[in-house]
Each structure stands twice: as C-alpha cells, then as structure tokens.
Amino acid sequence: MDVKAGVLEVLNNIIGEDMADQMDENLFDSGLLDSMATVELLLELEGRFGIQAPVSEFNREDWDTANKIIAKVESLMG
Amino acid sequence: MLNLQPYADPTYFLYLLAALVPLAIGLYFGKRFVTYEILVSLAFIFLIFDEGHYINQGIALIGYSIWQFFLVWGYITYRKKANKAWVFYLAAFLSILPIILVRISGTGLFKPQLSLFGFLGISYLTFRSVGMIIETRDGVTHDFNPIMFLRFMLFMPTLSSGPIDRYSRFAKDAAVAPERSRYIELLGEATKKLFLGFVYKFILSYYFGEIIYPYFQNQAMSDAHHGMLLSWWLIPVAYSYGMYLFFDFAGYSLFALAISYVMGIESPINFNKPYGSKNIKEFWNRWHMSLSFWFRDFVFMRFVFLFLKNKWIKNRNTVSTIAYFVNMLTMGLWHGLTWFYIVYGLMHATGMAVNDAWIRFKRKHKDKIPHNKFTEAFAVVLTFHFVILTFLVFCGFLDTFWFHR
Numbered sequence: 001m002d003v004k005a006g007v008l009e010v011l012n013n014i015i016g017e018d019m020a021d022q023m024d025e026n027l028f029d030s031g032l033l034d035s036m037a038t039v040e041l042l043l044e045l046e047g048r049f050g051i052q053a054p055v056s057e058f059n060r061e062d063w064d065t066a067n068k069i070i071a072k073v074e075s076l077m078g
Numbered sequence: 079m080l081n082l083q084p085y086a087d088p089t090y091f092l093y094l095l096a097a098l099v100p101l102a103i104g105l106y107f108g109k110r111f112v113t114y115e116i117l118v119s120l121a122f123i124f125l126i127f128d129e130g131h132y133i134n135q136g137i138a139l140i141g142y143s144i145w146q147f148f149l150v151w152g153y154i155t156y157r158k159k160a161n162k163a164w165v166f167y168l169a170a171f172l173s174i175l176p177i178i179l180v181r182i183s184g185t186g187l188f189k190p191q192l193s194l195f196g197f198l199g200i201s202y203l204t205f206r207s208v209g210m211i212i213e214t215r216d217g218v219t220h221d222f223n224p225i226m227f228l229r230f231m232l233f234m235p236t237l238s239s240g241p242i243d244r245y246s247r248f249a250k251d252a253a254v255a256p257e258r259s260r261y262i263e264l265l266g267e268a269t270k271k272l273f274l275g276f277v278y279k280f281i282l283s284y285y286f287g288e289i290i291y292p293y294f295q296n297q298a299m300s301d302a303h304h305g306m307l308l309s310w311w312l313i314p315v316a317y318s319y320g321m322y323l324f325f326d327f328a329g330y331s332l333f334a335l336a337i338s339y340v341m342g343i344e345s346p347i348n349f350n351k352p353y354g355s356k357n358i359k360e361f362w363n364r365w366h367m368s369l370s371f372w373f374r375d376f377v378f379m380r381f382v383f384l385f386l387k388n389k390w391i392k393n394r395n396t397v398s399t400i401a402y403f404v405n406m407l408t409m410g411l412w413h414g415l416t417w418f419y420i421v422y423g424l425m426h427a428t429g430m431a432v433n434d435a436w437i438r439f440k441r442k443h444k445d446k447i448p449h450n451k452f453t454e455a456f457a458v459v460l461t462f463h464f465v466i467l468t469f470l471v472f473c474g475f476l477d478t479f480w481f482h483r
Contacts, residue, residue, distance in 0.1 A: 034359070035374055036398045039382045054216035055383045058375065 003049070003077070007070045010044045019066040026064050038063075045069075051076040081129040082122065084238050085333040088280065091272070094122060098340050102265070105342045110255045112225070115341065119234040126198060126238075135197035142176055142200065143231055146207040147224070149173055150214075154222040157214050166215045173211055177204045181415045199238045201412060205372055206231055210245045212376055218246050226252065235337035239330055241348040241368035251343045261342060268339040271332040279329030286322035294318055295475060302483045312479070316470035323469060324353070327366070346371075353465070356457040358429040361465060369409070378405040398434065402427040413472075422472040429464060 011019050015032045019025065027033040033041065042053045051073060063069055082090050097118050104111045127136025153169040180196040210227075213219040230248050256264065298311035331348035338345040345368075352365035362370040381401045384390075391397050403424070410423025440447050470476065 035379050036382060036394065036401075039379055039386060040394070043383070043386055054218055055375075055379050058379070 003074055004070050006048055007045070007073055008066065010041065010048060011066060011069070014040050014044065023067045024065045027066070028060055028064050033064075041069075045073060049073055049077055079128055080125060081132065082125040084122075084126060084234075085275075085279070085330060088276070091333075094337065095340070097121070098337070101342075102340055105255050105261050106258065108255045108258065110252075110342065112229070116225075116229060119229075119232055122234050123232060123237065132198075138197040139199070142197070142203065143228070145176065146173060146203070146231060147227065150207055150210050150227060151222045151224070153211050154214050154219065158220075161215070166211070169211050170208055173208045174204055177201065177412075181411070202236065202238065202240050202242060203231060205242045205369075206245065209242075209372065209376065212380075213244070213246055223249075233338075233343070235341065235343075236334045236345055239327070239334070240366075241331055241334060241345050242372050243343075243345050243368070244372075247346075248343065256342050264339040264342065264344070268336040271336040271339070275329045275332030275336065277329075278325040278332060283322055283325035283329055286318050287326060291315065291318040291322050298475070298479060299483075302479050307480070309479075312470065312476075315473075315475055316466050319473045319475070320466045320469045323473070324349070353462050354458060355461050356454060357433050357461055358426065358464065359433055361461055362426075362430075365465075373405050373409055377408055378402075381405070395434065395438075399431045402430045406430070416474070416477070418471050418474050418477055422468055425468045425471065429468075 008018070008020055011017075011027075014037050015027070017032060019027075025032075038058065039055065042055060042058070045051060045053065053072070053076060062072055082093060084090065101111055101115055101118065104114075123139070124136070127133060127139065149169060149172055153165070156165060156169075177200055180200055183196070210219060210230075226249050227245075229252055230243075230245050233243070233248070236243065255261070294311055294314040298309045298315055301309035301311060328349040335345055335347065348366060348368050350364040350367065352361055355361035355364055362374075378401050381404055382397055385397045385401070386394070391400070406423040406427035407420065408423075409426075410419040410421075413419040413422075
C-alpha cells in the first residue's frame with residue numbers, strides 16, 4: 001500500500017482538510033490537530049498500517065507535519 | 079546549622095552557583111563530572127532538610143526514594159518478560175500511593191500518623207516515577223539504570239516545584255555534555271532567566287503577594303465579619319492573587335530552568351505568556367506547561383485512547399468531554415483534597431468542554447460569525463477573566479471568607 005496516499009487519506013478523514021499541497025504545514029500550530037484528533041490519528045494509522053505508536057511518549061515534534069507523519073509511519077513499519 | 083530553602087532568597091544563589099562552578103568548567107570542556115553533580119545535588123537537598131521540623135521531611139524523602147527505586151526497578155525487570163495490564167496498573171497505583179496517603183492525611187483524617195510521609199517536593203517527584211512506569215509500559219524505557227534513576231529522581235533544581243521532566247528526555251541530556259557552542263548559549267539563557275526570575279520573584283511577586291493581596295484580603299474579611307456573603311473586595315483579591323501566583327511561580331520556574339541549564343540539562347519551560355491566551359485550551363498550553371503536558375500525555379490521551387480503541391463510547395465529543403473532567407479533576411486532586419481544588423478542576427474542565435462546543439458551532443456557521451482583531455482581543459480578555467475567577471476559587475481565600483470567619 002502507498003504510505004503517502006494512505007496517510008493523507010487518514011488525515012483528511014480526521015481533520016477534514018486535504019494536506020497534499022501543504023505537506024510541511026505544522027498541524028499543531030495551525031490548530032488542525034489537537035490531543036483528541038491525535039489519538040484518532042494514531043488509532044487509524046494502527047488499524048491501517050498495523051503499527052504501534054506509544055501514546056504516552058508521542059513526541060509532537062516528530063509528528064507535526066504530513067511529511068513527518070509519513071516518515072514516522074514508514075520507520076515504524078520497519 | 080545552615081539551612082537553605084530552594085531559591086528562597088538571593089544568598090541561596092551565591093552558595094549554589096559557587097558549588098556549580100567546577101561542574102560548569104567541566105561541561106565547558108566537554109566533560110560531565112557525574113559524581114560531583116550527584117554530590118552537589120545531595121548536599122543541597124540535605125541543606126533543605128537538615129533542621130528542626132524539616133528533618134522528618136528529609137527522612138520521608140529517603141524512604142520515598144527507596145520505595146520508588148524498588149518499584150520502578152521491579153516493574154522494568156518484570157516488563158522485560160511480560161506485559162500484563164493489571165501489573166502495570168498495580169505498579170502505577172503503588173507509585174502514587176505515598177501521595178494519596180499524604181493527601182488524605184493532610185485533610186486531618188489520620189494527621190498524626192501519616193503526615194510523616196509528606197515532604198517538600200513529593201507532588202513533583204510523583205510525576206517522575208509514575209512517568210517512568212508509564213514509559214516502561216509503552217516500551218519507551220527498556221532498562222533500569224540505577225545511577226541515572228537516582229540522578230533523575232533527585233535532580234535538585236526542579237525538586238520542589240518542577241518543571242516536570244520526563245525520564246527519557248532527561249536521560250538523553252544527562253548521559254553526555256552538551257556541545258560547547260550549545261553550552262555557551264545555555265549559560266547566556268541561564269543568565270537572562272536568572273535576572274528575569276529575580277524581577278518576578280523578589281520584586282513583583284513580593285509586591286503582589288506580601289502587600290497588595292493581603293491588603294485586599296483584610297478588606298474583604300471586614301465585610302465577612304459584618305456577615306456579608308459576598309464582597310466587592312473579592313474582585314481585587316482575585317486579580318492580585320492572579321498576579322502574585324503568576325510572578326511567584328513563573329519566577330520560581332525561571333530559577334529552576336537557569337540552574338538546570340548551568341548543569342547542562344535542558345529542562346522543559348513552564349510558562350509562555352499565559353495571560354495572552356485566546357481560549358482556555360491555549361491557556362493550558364502556556365500555563366504550568368510541564369504539568370499540563372504531563373496530564374495531557376499521561377492522563378487525557380491515554381484515557382481517550384482506551385475509550386476509542388475499545389469503542390466504549392462512540393461519540394467523540396462525549397469521550398473528550400469525559401476526558402476533560404477526568405483530567406482536570408485529577409489535576410485538582412493532585413493539589414490537595416479540598417473543595418476549592420476540586421471546584422477549580424471542574425471549572426477548567428467545563429471551560430474546555432464549552433470551548434470545544436463553541437469551536438464546533440463556529441465551524442458550522444463560518445459565514446455568519448465574524449473573526450477579526452477585535453474578536454480575538456475580546457477572546458483574550460474573556461479567557462483572562464475566566465482564569466482569574468478560577469484562581470479566586472483556587473487560592474482558597476473563599477474557604478476562609480465563607481467558612482472560617
């Protein structure tokens with residue numbers, strides 16, 4: 001499965017915005033992602049890609065743009 | 079005998095900074111003198127507890143550290159072999175048990191026997207050890223390093239009132255010396271924070287806390303003695319307390335950060351212009367940040383995760399509202415078992431739920447609701463006043479005003 005397309009679709013479902021042309025937009029600073037949406041994002045990514053992201057030590061700086069989320073998912077998929 | 083309460087007066091800094099000079103020289107040359115760092119930490123902790131009624135607190139701190147040491151060690155050892163949920167919950171419970179006992183004893187139920195367990199800093203140390211257990215459960219921390227554990231648990235600059243650091247973050251800094259260029263920047267930052275801290279803590283906090291706040295309290299109490307249930311004087315009581323609390327706590331945090339930086343540890347910041355927040359959620363991203371982020375990550379997000387994953391409740395707004403109440407109520411109780419801390423927590427949880435509802439309403443009616451400089455300014459003013467109102471509850475003066483006239 002194409003990770004990039006999958007992540008963008010999940011993001012679109014949760015925040016209601018297509019991030020394809022703003023891959024480096026900071027999702028937390030812009031208020032698109034909050035703690036609640038973050039948990040939904042992690043659960044969706046877990047369901048779709050079978051990855052386990054620890055919710056307690058979720059480091060916002062590693063997940064704050066679409067590009068970084070894709071990179072994180074890829075590294076967690078090993 | 080010499081007794082030094084952390085950051086209590088300017089001479090404290092002379093002693094502390096003098097003791098840190100060898101460490102700073104080492105760090106400048108890329109060496110971290112771990113043994114020396116531990117000795118300085120222990121010496122200054124000893125100087126907090128070496129006199130009179132402080133001695134019992136010191137003994138409680140030693141007992142507490144041993145308890146947490148074996149608990150965290152035991153849990154990390156267990157976690158290498160298995161990962162049962164009930165073991166995790168048991169370990170987390172045992173880790174917060176001391177503070178629960180202290181809080182219960184603080185209400186007077188068991189005062190004479192159990193106040194023994196209390197000591198300056200117990201509230202903050204609890205976050206360090208529980209945080210480690212949660213990190214271990216999540217596989218972020220794998221190994222028990224006894225020396226690093228003690229350096230983390232007994233890290234002196236933030237012992238009594240934070241900021242609250244995380245083990246995984248702390249251990250990264252504490253394992254090495256920072257790059258020289260970075261360390262020079264840190265020393266510059268430390269100097270700035272130290273002087274701003276002096277202004278906050280020894281001038282502004284003193285002025286608001288020792289002069290203005292008590293004056294308005296006295297005025298309000300004279301109304302109370304006339305049998306009035308409310309008083310106009312409660313308004314300036316609330317504002318002066320809000321100012322005092324900010325300058326006192328932010329000043330304290332600046333000191334703690336400055337000393338951490340000198341020791342080459344980049345403890346997280348705690349305040350970022352909180353009274354300029356546009357809504358209550360933003361307020362908690364700027365006020366006592368290390369505490370609210372701890373609760374966000376270790377209470378709110380875990381709670382939401384559990385509920386959504388098991389699909390116990392379908393509606394996401396219901397889940398987040400319940401989670402706000404769990405989160406803020408826990409935070410209130412952490413301060414102490416009194417009606418005003420509980421009400422304070424409930425007020426903030428309500429504020430967050432209302433804020434979310436408003437944002438949803440605004441999204442639906444985008445075209446009809448104006449958004450400009452003036453509405454933003456209004457939002458800042460509104461948030462500030464809501465916060466001041468919650469601080470009037472938090473400060474406990476209403477308890478005196480109503481029930482101890």
